[in-house]
Amino acid sequence: MTEEKATLLLIKxxxxxxxxxxxxxxxxAAAKLREVIAAHNDHGLMAFALVGAELQMEG
Structure with missing residues (x-):
């Protein structure tokens, strides 16, 4: 099992x-995030990554 799959299973x-x-x-909330990402394509995905990294820094 990959580390990514293990992380996903842990979160689920x-x-x-x-x-x-x-x-x-x-x-x-997850559905809304998926909608924003889908609506903005690559920009949405990059924005999601940006916010995730910012939250990790605050963590």
Whole structure:
């Protein structure tokens, strides 16, 4: 199993363990992020990467 797949499974498992309202909130936010990325193609993906890196720095 790749490191990326292991990370994805860990995140999905963490989300699955959330209370239903929190799980629905995460799923809604993820859907909205996917819409923004799709609407802006490469720019959306780069913006997502930028925000992710900024959040890691704040972390």
């Amino acid at each position: 498992g963490t989300i699955a363990d959330l209370p239903p309202a929190d799980r629905e909130g995460v799923e809604l």
